[in-house]
Amino acid sequence: MSEDDRRTRIDGTPVDRRAFLGGTAAAGIAGLAGCTGDGEDGGGGTETSEPEGGSGTDDLESLGYGRERGELGGTPMSEMPDLEGELTVYSGRGEFLVGQLVSYIESLYDDFSLEVRYGGATDLVNQIVNEGDGTPADVFYSVNAGALGALAGEGRTAALSDDLLELVREEFHTEQWIGTSGRARSVPYNTNALSEGDIPDSVMEFPDFDAQLGWAPSYGSCQAFVTAMRIIEGEEATREWLNAIQEAGIESYPDEFVVSQAVADGEIDAGFTNHYYIQRVIEGREDPPIATTFTEGDAGAVFNVAGAAVVDQASDPTLAENFIRHLLSTEAQDYFAVRTFEYPLVEGVPPVGDLPSIDELDVPNIDLAQLSDLQETVDLMRDAGIDI
Structure with a gap:
């Protein structure tokens, strides 16, 4: 096993990336570090409300984290392109909600560096627009489709590749943005x-x-x-x-x-x-x-959907797209189901609970x-x- 293929488990022990992710694709995301709860956007568009149980990993069981989910569909991270380079994400989704997930994705790759700036979705749209061609943002990750549409309406998003858009149903994407959970x-x-x-x-x-x-x-x-x-x-x-x-x-x-x-x-x-x-x-x-x-x-x-878009000034649009692919992986989709109780958008990953x-x-x-x-x-x- 090469150094490039070795990563660290949550308990600090090394693990082979391909073998580990292949296993978690079938059993759910028990290997991902979790953040408690979810919230919805307040008037400013950022997710703020945290459910009972506090934060951290002490009450994962009470929130269903790591439950037996059986075999799941979708594409595991082990089959996705490696991430290499530097990426800046402006996230309108709260750090307490998705921070552990995006940090986990970053930890899988030795040559990948991720900077995430959290804030209200509407505020971040305005920031990207005001920053103009000099914006450092590569990816905009939003709590709702409205903010994604607003950024696209300002001409500040790049068209996404067809093979990325095909990962979700057509009603959950446009050419400029794609839903990641609903x-x-x-x-x-x-x-x-x-x-x-x-x-x-x-x-x-x-x-x-x-x-x-x-x-x-x-x-x-x-x-x-x-x-x-x-x-x-x-x-x-x-x-x-x-x-x-x-x-x-x-x-x-x-x-x-x-x-x-x-x-x-x-x-x-x-x-x-x-x-x-x-x-x-x-x-x-x-x-x-x-x-x-x-x-x-x-x-x-x-x-409604949370989703992501590649900013028009992204320094590496391919890397930005591949990061978004990871949000649509089997593991990430199961994370949204089990940890945030949202609807996964990738076929073969069901929601949690007695829901239609x-x-x-x-x-x-x-x-x-x-x-x-x-x-x-x-x-x-x-x-x-x-x-x-």
């Missing part, structure tokens, strides 16, 4: 108070639903949900819905993980959140009375990049008297 809008409900059949199929019916509801209107994901409503239903219908949902007495919370906790505690009957917050409550408690359901084909069922497949979700047909237009939504919500 999240579905959902309705968490308290199973002691409601059954799945009680939940309306249309999000527009919720103001008339006889239940105590909760949401997190200052949260970026909630604002993206309202943005989707504006796109699908129109501004006037959305304004009427916002007024009616407030009149119905909806409770406001600081983030969507807290909304899901309130549902499980019986404080409210149901709410509006991304799907993975519910899964975190389920994983962190013993038999909590909370379950997940979805509306049909409307703003309450939007499926992506194909079974009734997702509205909208351009995800349009969800970046939050300012009009924020103005509309404030005009409706919502404190955000």
Whole structure:
């Protein structure tokens, strides 16, 4: 075994890269160092909310890390091009969420140096634009498709290779960016108070639903949900819905993980959140009375993606693309499923929990990049008297 093929296990002992990654592709990512939790973007676009359990590796089991997952599909890192050179990533995904994963990727290659600058996704888009041709950014990694679309709209992304784009379904990429994991809008409900059949199929019916509801209107994901409503239903219908949902007495919370906790505690009957917050409550408690359901084909069922793009001024576009490939490897996709409870986007890597497949979700047909237009939504919500 050559020095170039030898890497270090988490416990510090050497391991052969090809043999190690080949094994983890079949059994999941038990060999990856983990970061706890997930969050969703706040108003500034950066993931901030961390679930119960703290950080580090002490509570990996409580979050499902290293669970038996069986044989998984996709392409293992051992079959991907080696990474060699220097790369700068601007990440709108939180360090506590993806830092261990990207550091692990860096550790696999002796001749690869990775610098990651973390911040709000929107702020980083503006930074890249303001830095112009002198930006050091090679890859932009975003919490949502809206920020990716905003950067592409500024002409600051490079077209991606067809063989990279083919790694995910066409609805989860454009020529300029590619999704790496997904999240579905959902309705968490308290199973002691409601059954799945009680939940309306249309999000527009919720103001008339006889239940105590909760949401997190200052949260970026909630604002993206309202943005989707504006796109699908129109501004006037959305304004009427916002007024009616407030009149119905909806409770406001600081983030969507807290909304899901309130549902499980019986404080409210149901709410509006991304799907993975519910899964975190389920994983962190013993038999909590909370379950997940979805509306049909409307703003309450939007499926958004985190993803990456190669910046137009990347010093080595091929290296940048190959790093993104690693985010779509079997190991990384399983990491997103097991550690962040997101939907993997690579075929053959299922989500964690009792969730429908992506194909079974009734997702509205909208351009995800349009969800970046939050300012009009924020103005509309404030005009409706919502404190955000």
